[in-house]
Amino acid sequence: MPEITQIWPEDFAARYRARGHWRGETFPALLRARAAAHGTREAVVGNGRRMTYAELAAGAQAFGAGLLARGLVPGDRVLVQMGNCPEFFTAVFGLFAAGLIPVYALPAHRRTEIAHLLARSGARGMIIEARIAGFDHAALALSLKDELPALEHVIVAGSAGGAAEMAAVAGDPAGLPADPDPQSVAFLQISGGSTGLPKLIPRTHDDYIYTLRESARISGLDGDSRYLAALPVAHNFTMSSPGTFGTLYAGGTVVLGPVATPEACFRLIREEAVTITALVPPLALTWLDAAAETRPDIPTLQVLQVGGAKFLPEAARRVRPLLGCTLQQVFGMAEGLVNYTRLDDPEEVITETQGRPISPDDEIRVVDDAGDPVPDGMAGHLLTRGPYTIRGYHDEPGANARSFEPGGWYRSGDIVARQGSGHLVVMGRAGDHINRAGEKISAEEIEDHLIAHPDVQDAVVVSIPDAVLGERSCAFILGRAGTAPKPAELRRFMRGRDIAAFKIPDEIRMVAALDVTAVGKISRRSLRETLKAEAEARK
Ligand code: J2J
Numbered sequence: 327m328p329e330i331t332q333i334w335p336e337d338f339a340a341r342y343r344a345r346g347h348w349r350g351e352t353f354p355a356l357l358r359a360r361a362a363a364h365g366t367r368e369a370v371v372g373n374g375r376r377m378t379y380a381e382l383a384a385g386a387q388a389f390g391a392g393l394l395a396r397g398l399v400p401g402d403r404v405l406v407q408m409g410n411c412p413e414f415f416t417a418v419f420g421l422f423a424a425g426l427i428p429v430y431a432l433p434a435h436r437r438t439e440i441a442h443l444l445a446r447s448g449a450r451g452m453i454i455e456a457r458i459a460g461f462d463h464a465a466l467a468l469s470l471k472d473e474l475p476a477l478e479h480v481i482v483a484g485s486a487g488g489a490a491e492m493a494a495v496a497g498d499p500a501g502l503p504a505d506p507d508p509q510s511v512a513f514l515q516i517s518g519g520s521t522g523l524p525k526l527i528p529r530t531h532d533d534y535i536y537t538l539r540e541s542a543r544i545s546g547l548d549g550d551s552r553y554l555a556a557l558p559v560a561h562n563f564t565m566s567s568p569g570t571f572g573t574l575y576a577g578g579t580v581v582l583g584p585v586a587t588p589e590a591c592f593r594l595i596r597e598e599a600v601t602i603t604a605l606v607p608p609l610a611l612t613w614l615d616a617a618a619e620t621r622p623d624i625p626t627l628q629v630l631q632v633g634g635a636k637f638l639p640e641a642a643r644r645v646r647p648l649l650g651c652t653l654q655q656v657f658g659m660a661e662g663l664v665n666y667t668r669l670d671d672p673e674e675v676i677t678e679t680q681g682r683p684i685s686p687d688d689e690i691r692v693v694d695d696a697g698d699p700v701p702d703g704m705a706g707h708l709l710t711r712g713p714y715t716i717r718g719y720h721d722e723p724g725a726n727a728r729s730f731e732p733g734g735w736y737r738s739g740d741i742v743a744r745q746g747s748g749h750l751v752v753m754g755r756a757g758d759h760i761n762r763a764g765e766k767i768s769a770e771e772i773e774d775h776l777i778a779h780p781d782v783q784d785a786v787v788v789s790i791p792d793a794v795l796g797e798r799s800c801a802f803i804l805g806r807a808g809t810a811p812k813p814a815e816l817r818r819f820m821r822g823r824d825i826a827a828f829k830i831p832d833e834i835r836m837v838a839a840l841d842v843t844a845v846g847k848i849s850r851r852s853l854r855e856t857l858k859a860e861a862e863a864r865k
Pocket of ligand 1: 517518562563564566567632633634635636637655656657658659660661664680738740752755761764766
């Protein structure tokens with residue numbers, strides 16, 4: 327197992343330190359400092375529990391010490407798969423305190439993704455919620471433990487026979503290690519990915535805490551802020567832009583929403599005096615429609631952030647009149663770069679752009695297919711590097727060669743236009759991935775699953791514009807001679823592959839032939855164009 331690192335060239339690192347971006351802060355020290363400064367303030371509220379900073383810090387330290395007492399050693403990876411529950415924060419900050427490295431999985435992930443993340447990270451443990459939305463995660467974890475020799479510890483929030491309960495894992499904080507090196511990897515985030523299964527993104531204490539500090543400032547957070555986590559807590563947006571971690575950085579309160587429906591969230595906003603929350607565009611649309619009908623009384627809400635996928639200007643313009651708050655567009659990626667519209671930007675910047683970078687040291691290049699810069703206002707590939715954008719995925723030589731240019735530039739796969747003011751407008755994607763309501767789906771990954779069906783000769787998955795989801799997935803299937811499977815059968819087959827449900831194609835079409843490009847690759851572009859022409863014809 328290659329060592330888990332994230333290394334910027336020394337001259338860059340020196341600059342980021344000299345400019346005050348990297349300050350040597352670490353997650354364990356951060357929580358201790360907040361608990362010392364305002365221990366009685368509420369840190370996390372959810373599932374009927376209210377945890378102060380002192381309680382969170384004490385709980386995390388005891389839990390972390392308990393993990394070490396069970397035989398985990400600093401540097402070990404531990405996969406965390408939990409919903410929006412307070413124990414997520416005890417778990418993650420417990421891991422930080424113990425020098426263990428969380429690997430964040432989404433609640434939607436199933437056996438295929440979890441087994442891949444465990445193998446790739448070499449995880450020795452899993453901390454999970456026993457059940458999330460009716461799915462038995464404990465049973466899955468325990469069966470993986472039987473199969474994977476490296477996976478020795480399964481710990482559940484809640485209870486499940488055969489697994490240790492989180493509440494019973496406690497040790498003496500005196501046994502915790504010294505604080506980690508701020509340049510060491512704090513955790514592994516996962517990529518939305520345009521090719522294959524999710525890749526692991528090593529983020530350091532220094533680089534991530536820089537984004538928390540600046541994001542909190544840009545989004546106007548302070549000790550009185552109350553952030554509603556309506557999206558899954560493990561997602562990078564919800565965690566860091568400024569998200570739950572940025573709120574804890576600022577000494578505010580994280581309110582956990584069990585679901586993101588407008589009814590539930592409007593009630594929580596009222597009851598918990600929420601000041602800021604974050605949504606993906608399809609959810610923002612449902613909130614806007616609900617607000618148009620019910621006119622909710624939510625005067626404490628100051629900022630609605632929308633990101634993860636393109637939010638169209640027509641929808642963006644409805645936010646202030648209907649919800650009475652400022653819209654903040656957020657265009658970010660778990661690999662690093664995050665752009666925000668600023669709260670005091672002119673209305674047209676807020677509604678028509680996806681913001682500008684966090685840092686004066688975020689470098690942006692917008693280039694054509696040949697790699698040459700395009701003028702402002704023209705669409706091109708977004709390349710970036712900076713004080714919190716990774717220089718490589720963990721143990722992915724192939725993907726690293728494709729995604730990183732000489733000089734360390736990360737090729738995001740996004741097509742953007744940069745305005746003279748530095749604001750970016752997202753125009754689309756260069757790569758073959760589907761952004762389904764903010765969930766990124768790799769076309770290649772789904773094609774591999776489809777081709778595994780014995781009667782499928784070839785499969786191509788592309789995105790189709792969708793009024794609600796932004797994009798939905800469409801699979802074109804070439805059957806083996808005389809034995810083409812039916813779409814319903816293929817859907818059943820896909821469900822049996824134990825993958826996140828959002829990856830099952832929304833549409834399946836059987837075709838007699840697939841268009842092949844000059845290099846012998848199936849032409850996704852021509853299929854996308856066919857779908858676009860069909861949609862235009864229906865208008
Ligand atoms: C268009 N596309 C967007 C936007 C992300 C903050 C916010 C989002 C993410 C995230 C994140 C978009 N308009 N406003 O990590 O910290 C698409 C782009 C991008 C990809 C990254 C954060 N905001 N996108 O969504 O790693 O294609 O991060 O490259 O999941 O989402 O996806 P992900």
